[in-house]
Amino acid sequence: MKVAVVKESLAGERRVALVPNCVPTLVKAGLEVLVQSGAGQEAGFLDQAFAEKGATIVPSRDDAYAADIVVQIRAAGADANQGAADRTRIRQGQIVIGTCDPLGEAQAVAEFAKSGAALFSLELIPRITRAQSMDVLSSQATIAGYRAVLLAAMELPKMFPMMMTAAGTLTAARVFVVGVGVAGLQSIASGRKLGGVVSAYDVRPACREQVESLGGKFVEMLLENKGAEDKGGYAKAMDEEFYRKQRELMASVVAQSDVVITTAAIPGKKSPLLITADAVRGMQSGSVIIDLAAERGGNCELTKADQRTIVHGVTILGPTNIAAEVPQHASQMFANNVTKFLLNLVKKGELNLNLEDEIIRDTLVTRGGEVVQSRVREILGLETKPAVA
Secondary structure, X not given: OEEEEOXXXXXXXXXXXXXXXHHHHHHHOXXXXXXXXXXXXXXXXXXXXXXXXXXXXXXXXXXXXXXXXXXXXXXXXXXXXXXXXXXXXXXXXXXXXXXXXXXXOHXXXXXXHOOOOEEEEHHHOOOOHHHHHHOHHHHHHHHHHHHHHHHHXXXXXXXXXXXXXXXXXXXXXXXXXXXXXXXXXXXXXXXXXOOOEEEEEOOOHHHHHXXXXXOOEEOOOOOOOOOOEOOOOOEOOOOHHHHHHHHHHHHXXXXXXXXXXXXXXXXXXXXXXXXXXXXXXXXXXXXXXXXXXXXXXXXXXXXXXXXXXXXXXXXXXXXXXXXXXXXXXHHHHHHHHHHHHXXXXXXXXXXXXXXXXXXXXXXXXXXXXXXXXXXXXXXXXOOOOOOOO
């Protein structure tokens, strides 16, 4: 069975779905690995490095799509233009694995289903212990949280650490992190390492211990937030009244911060508005907001996706693909996730489509010409159908 990795085409996407060090593991599992020429170049992985590890370099995307399984960073709705172009290359019974944005771009997934191929969406990896090594959202959020702090440090017109010098004492930068998921936790850790005074807030009170374990201060807000966490451990969307009260309470904390990093994103839904234009107006000139939820509208009212905006002297950045700015390590982590996923899907070189396996069942979005994932079917207004082996 052949597995191929293709070159990403989305502007600014510098990652690659497999790296050379993963090739021997896949070969040992009975897979033949094909790599589209140049697929890893922007991440620092040259064709020669893949070939030395046992992969076969193929010249074109068409050659890569001749494989039984195709892996990529962005498939279907996660790269709408290329996803549409690739449908002419996909055949009945083929398998495509990648991030697909099935909850945000369900119609693109429905179009993909017409090919008859099986599409696995890695965003839908369940949050269970056995799947932790396959969790691409967590691995890429780690990169995003780290990078966000570096972007803030470069934009801020002051240094992060407190310094006592002969020329006077420099106060430490005050960093406020909103949302204590994986990205938020990494932002807290990185902000502390740079010497900032870090505080954080999350609707889930249980996050307090995690924040304090990293040396941050957990910000209390007197809000009724029962049911703020779903069964998978993710923050749930709350009603507008909750967010209104939250914005009012948060404004005073934001006003006292030099840097605000927001990470509150809800899969397939508009990001909750947490920082209003009035709250931005209350910040000191020179302050910085890094909005990691910009892809779905942003947590800040003034965020513009992939743009640098300055309002009232406050710099607001809204990166939508921040992990791609650290392509080598981001690719390494993503590739390890994909390799573990493949090893669970392929046994002794043969496909093992076991729908009793929660990982396989939850991530399988299309099969046999239909959308089969229950959450995606619901978005499309289709009747929910039981998974069939």
